Amino acid sequence: MTNDIYANRRFVIAALMLSVVFIYIARLVNLQLIDQTYQNKADSNAYLRKVQFPARGIIRDRNNKVLVFNKLSYDVMVVPREMSGFDTTEFCRSVNISKKEFLNKVKEMRNRVGYSRYTPQLLIAQLDAHDHGVLQEKGFLYPGMYLQKRTLREYNYPNAALLLGSIGEVGRATLKADTIDHFYVPGDYAGQNGVELTYEKDLRGEKGEEIFLRDAHGRIQGKLEDGLYDKESKPGKDLQLSIDIDLQAYGERLMQNKVGSIAAIDPSTGEILALVSSPTYDPSLLVGRKRSENYDILVNDPLKPLFDRPMMACYPPGSTFKTVNALVLQQEKIISTWTAFPCSEGYHVGSFKVGCHAHFSPLNLIQSIQHSCNAYYCAGFRNMMDNRKYKNISNAFEVWKNHVVSLGFGYKLGADVPNEKRGYIPNSGVYDKIYGENRWKSLMIVSNSIGQGEILATPLQIANLAATIANRGYYIVPHLVKHIEGREIDSCYLQKKVSTIDSIYFEPVVEGMDLVMKNGTGWGARIDSIEVCGKTGTAQNPHGEDHSLFMAFAPKKDPKIAICVVVENSGFGATWAAPIATLMMEKYLKGYIPKRRLYLEERMLNANLLPK
């Protein structure tokens, strides 16, 4: 084309096109290469991660009887968008709720975070198998309804509620502490107490995950890469407890209508055979939809069935503690087997008096245990406190205290049950505080010698004392676990804890406890053909009648069971605690109660010692 003066304008037009394309490429660089947020947004758009809940581990007793297992429960899920024609009246009848409750549930569902009309939403949680069956039968009446499987706990026995514990929705604190493996999300269930809590990590298993593809309307369109990235859930590990469920159930029956506890230990292994807290409740009360309702009832019960007495109740150990002093005084060479102290129906210093019941005098160490002589231990204890070799009473008391602690008192034993209490053993500093430094005398603290005064111990600690005496000098930390699927139990439950008392000093104590049963305070509760060594105790209770205490082990040679029984507000130890303890031991060792003792069993079962 000749004389085209505008020919150069082609470059302007081409440049315009070029610059637009380059601006768009720059935009793509920003969108696709630099800004990463779009990738995340795309993932949260398209992937629906669905958790698969693992079955929780099964809990068995020492004889492999299944205590706790899983039952299926079903959550009613609905897709709100598909609910047209939903037969509300029939639905309410099927699951036993009123129309008002139903509307409340719908409202609750709508207000939940992450509510969508297109995906299944939780309407009613934890239906049992029966309701599920009814609903499924008439499924055609409920368009948009899905039933999602979940597992709940089911109990074979109505016993051992507190030691087993229960599962419930994870609390805020648990969620906050779950920083390492990020296992829980709000709404998950976890062990709340008992072994369910202690062994939560073993029992819970591993969650699985299915990744679904979700379209723009929230509808599921199959799995990501046909399930390549899915993870199977792994069921929890099974747990075997050292509990003998029959013994446990028997103990709970014996303790019915009484307030108190039983702790029974196998001395050779430290395994807890029974751990009764009375009053108790059926563990299945705290399962499923009725959980919170029943929980409120239990919390408000004035007898506090949720209070784990064998682990948490702290009593003055009373006369059972005389065995401890017998051991400590021997070890410190304050007394020997043949040391005798007089007793004139009590221990008298001026106007100060610790009373004692009528028995012959003077008596030696073994006899002092047999007759539970207060004067003997007051005298012995004061001899130690005032002994020159410790230079002063503070040192003497510290030595005494350290021996007592080595026998398992004053600190948590470390059992595998949460909420264990440590009891209380004072140190010299405590008395410095009460009376002033160097201003306290042995007489002021003499009640420690007979298990009163400042000393407190849990029933488990007293049972552990019985086990230590049975072992003649050592104990193994009491524990409930016997076997965990796939791993060793904690090594602390396998090691002997040797006390500071030499083994030889235990023999006189054992002999004394033997005589208690043969010819002493526990005679009425003796067992034929089994040598039981026991010690009664009465814990003074400023609020009411004294608590009845008894600790024992049997047989005398090669002991198989050590036990402590506390019956609150029941008076003298021999009356209630001792028979219950020996019945337990007989049941465990023989498997039956002979005719001669059935009347005793009868009496224990029928007794109602609840505070009026």
Next chain:
Amino acid sequence: MPSRRINIVKNLDWVTIGIYLILVIMGWFSIYGAVYNFEEAPFWDISFRYGKQLVWIGCAIVIGVVLLMLDSRLYNVLSYAFYFAMLFLLLLTIFVAPEIKGSRSWLVLGPVSIQPAEFAKTATCLALAKFMSESGYTFSRMRQWALSICIFLMPMVLIILQKETGSALVYFCLLLVLYREGMNGIVLFLGFLLVVIFIVSIRFGAVCVIPELPEESYGLLIVMIITLIVQCGFLLVFLHDKKSVLIILGTSAFAFLLGYIVYRAFGYPVPFTYIGYALIAFSLAFCVIMRIKERLRGYLLIGLFGVACIGFSGMADKAFDSLMPHQQTRIKVTLGMENDPKKAGYNVNQSMIAIGSGGLTGKGFLNGTQTKLKYVPEQDTDFIFCTVGEEHGFIGATLVLGLFLFLLIRLIMMAERQRSLFSRIYGYCVASIFFFHLFVNIGMVVGLTPVIGIPLPFFSYGGSSLWGFTILLFIFLRLDASRMEYFGQ
């Protein structure tokens, strides 16, 4: 005439045909990816859109071959007839077309629906080329210039009456052709300036300059400053009057600075827009004096230009209000004034997520989660570029943009090698229309231009648009093949 046919085959621009085929095939795969829905249906299943598109592609190729076989002079001769026939068809469509998604643009003929607007582009281009290539045409004659604008304004109005505003806007790109053929560049600049003033007025119309005077609009102030600067630019470029520039700029800067200092130092709420009005009035008065003094008409025009700009800015709000509500929100979303990814911004937001998640290499064919799960509405038609961006990533998207750029540049080169004015003008028309579609379509998909529903050539699903673009391109290919037969006019 076998000799002539061989001649055509030899002279055909096979490079362009190659790009055309590549784009059409890539487009079909993108549609397959966008429609693919987990069900395993064979790719030729015509109950799915990818199956239908395969049929449209087959027809398009037949149409292309037929167009190449016709005599090239036919297009020149029949262009007006074709144009008026199309105008009639567009008019007819307004009355007989059923309403689909709020517009009346589809002619339904039994099982087939066609959109005449897609073919009207070709007819308009032919008519414009014919009119402008006639001997004696010159831009200096106002009547001819106005007539050539009328040629594309008429179909535009008819398409707007069909409520297909997006398709109507396409015709504006023909201003580029007019520019190439000698229209004063100032027209393009003024057009650009109008867009800028419109955007500024809308975007900052509700932003106040100082909190004390809430009715003072920031948008107006910016328009005033732009106007003053452009006026000075005109004075400099057209009248080479440096002295006037210094006076106007100096006065303006001094006035605004003084106002700013008074506001800052004394806290007195200075009405800045009144200063602006005063300055515009000052420049008008100044220009009128210069007009009398220097006897140059240019001064008066420049002075009036300032008043016109302020007037237009005032009209912009009303113009914006007269738009349909959905059009208003689309513009607001693009300007970042409305950020609601659930409602108005949903399309663009999802489209950007799909593209952004593609990364460098993309998720692979049929593996785009956003595409497959239908997060982007209209993904097989207007938003088809998302599929490319997500499944083939930055590399794929850039490749497509590169191919289009190559096609555009190739078309300009081809247009420039024509010996006939008719062919050259038509060639520029084709290039401009492809460019406008690329500019608006990709722009909206990546969130840079408002959502205007026009297809991406050769990619978007639809028989009418594919055939329309094919006819547009192949007529030019046919003209190009015969370029040796003409020896200028």
